Amino acid sequence: MKPKAVRGMNDILPQDSATWRYLESVVREVVQSYGYKEIRLPLLEYTELFQRSIGDETDIVAKEMYTFLDRNEESLTLRPEATASMVRAGITNGLLHNQRQKLWTAGPMFRYEKPQKGRYRQFHQFDVEAMGYPGPDVDAELIIMCARMWQRLELSRLTLEINSLGTPDSRVTYRAALLNYFSTVKSGLDEDSIRRLGKNPLRILDSKNPEMQELIEAAPVMLDYLDAESLAHFAGLRALLDAAEVPYTVNPRLVRGLDYYNLTVFEWVTDALGSQGAVCSGGRYDGLVEKLGGRSTPAIGWAMGIERLVALYEACGGEKQGEAPDVYIVAVGENALGRGFAVAESLRDGNSALRVDLNLGGGSFKSQLKRADKCGAAYAVILGDDEVARNEAGLKPLRTDEDQLSVPLDDLAKIIGERLAR
Ligand code: ATP
Numbered sequence: 001m002k003p004k005a006v007r008g009m010n011d012i013l014p015q016d017s018a019t020w021r022y023l024e025s026v027v028r029e030v031v032q033s034y035g036y037k038e039i040r041l042p043l044l045e046y047t048e049l050f051q052r053s054i055g056d057e058t059d060i061v062a063k064e065m066y067t068f069l070d071r072n073e074e075s076l077t078l079r080p081e082a083t084a085s086m087v088r089a090g091i092t093n094g095l096l097h098n099q100r101q102k103l104w105t106a107g108p109m110f111r112y113e114k115p116q117k118g119r120y121r122q123f124h125q126f127d128v129e130a131m132g133y134p135g136p137d138v139d140a141e142l143i144i145m146c147a148r149m150w151q152r153l154e155l156s157r158l159t160l161e162i163n164s165l166g167t168p169d170s171r172v173t174y175r176a177a178l179l180n181y182f183s184t185v186k187s188g189l190d191e192d193s194i195r196r197l198g199k200n201p202l203r204i205l206d207s208k209n210p211e212m213q214e215l216i217e218a219a220p221v222m223l224d225y226l227d228a229e230s231l232a233h234f235a236g237l238r239a240l241l242d243a244a245e246v247p248y249t250v251n252p253r254l255v256r257g258l259d260y261y262n263l264t265v266f267e268w269v270t271d272a273l274g275s276q277g278a279v280c281s282g283g284r285y286d287g288l289v290e291k292l293g294g295r296s297t298p299a300i301g302w303a304m305g306i307e308r309l310v311a312l313y314e315a316c317g318g319e320k321q322g323e324a325p326d327v328y329i330v331a332v333g334e335n336a337l338g339r340g341f342a343v344a345e346s347l348r349d350g351n352s353a354l355r356v357d358l359n360l361g362g363g364s365f366k367s368q369l370k371r372a373d374k375c376g377a378a379y380a381v382i383l384g385d386d387e388v389a390r391n392e393a394g395l396k397p398l399r400t401d402e403d404q405l406s407v408p409l410d411d412l413a414k415i416i417g418e419r420l421a422r
């Protein structure tokens with residue numbers, strides 16, 4: 001029986017990994033150009049960290065976590081997202097006290113969801129967090145940073161939605177209004193929502209159940225309950241986005257699936273990927289550091305789904321990145337293979353640093369040339385015993401109709417380098 005991969009967990013195959021790497025490198029370059037520094041975090045944390053930060057009534061904590069007891073009977077969880085771990089690391093390592101941090105991390109996240117296009121059980125995020133900044137300037141910068149990425153990747157079909165979830169104070173009034181509203185329509189609520197009504201009525205707004213959408217549409221919106229501080233923060237963000245000419249729509253229904261958010265929340269969404277349209281989402285979580293045991297520290301961040309970024313890039317006609325070698329060395333004859341190794345090493349050396357595939361496993365001239373063509377190399381370097389005896393190689397362009405030529409081995413790297421640069 002063939003072994004199976006775990007449901008919802010994908011292999012990223014060689015024909016795709018170069019595109020992944022390209023997109024990840026652009027995102028990384030942009031983020032670094034705003035002064036963000038990398039932090040690498042464990043995939044496992046104590047379960048309690050996520051329960052306390054993300055919230056018991058969220059989908060993630062209620063039904064999506066991969067949680068198990070380790071050999072010491074401690075409850076561990078594969079991280080479903082990175083913010084909680086970032087904050088934990090900030091506190092553990094004393095990075096937050098009287099300091100400001102701009103950090104990024106990237107890697108796999110795990111959620112036990114129903115696998116479908118754009119939704120997996122192991123998926124990948126690029127995650128950016130700014131801690132110690134009260135905003136709204138940093139809120140705007142984090143969003144503008146995304147806009148720069150879309151521009152560099154020539155992604156056109158993304159729109160920005162923003163909302164404010166208010167300060168904790170203003171949320172108290174809003175919560176009461178929601179509780180009141182949902183209580184009057186309680187007979188129409190599903191089981192999840194009835195449970196949430198008692199514990200965390202805000203979470204009802206994040207229900208994915210289509211039958212709940214009509215009731216949710218008619219519910220009071222947070223924007224009508226913002227206090228002066230929340231309004232000022234939101235207006236500040238909008239003014240900065242306007243000044244930077246980053247278009248947005250205010251979506252009063254945007255609540256996000258994690259409990260720790262306050263004030264600014266936002267989502268970059270696309271119509272190009274069907275129902276899994278959120279590509280990058282984020283928000284402010286000013287209370288989280290303190291909640292997890294640190295000194296009160298304002299913070300905001302976003303996370304981008306790499307699978308969805310790749311899919312969007314392809315949907316927007318982005319060029320698939322390849323990993324074809326520059327050169328394939330065809331070596332036929334007694335002395336040719338030994339020389340082939342030396343020539344391959346010299347081409348990989350120093351300034352030229354070419355990508356070189358040396359024919360391995362022998363084969364006729366014809367079959368080796370076939371492999372050269374198939375691997376997508378720009379040039380075949382042909383070494384037969386005759387060429388080797390003359391200290392020369394045949395240089396055969398494989399992607400253009402230029403003629404084959406004879407080149408002294410000493411000049412090979414230089415000539416190939418020049419031709420590739422053209
Ligand atoms: P959704 O509403 O699609 O479930 P979310 O609000 O749960 O998304 P976040 O927790 O904010 O998502 O994660 C940030 C980003 O990670 C999302 O915008 C999305 O691009 C990506 N993402 C989240 N869950 C998955 C998943 N199961 N598979 C692939 N990508 C995901």
Ligand code: MG
Nearest residue numbers: 059060113257
């Ligand atoms: Mg989700």
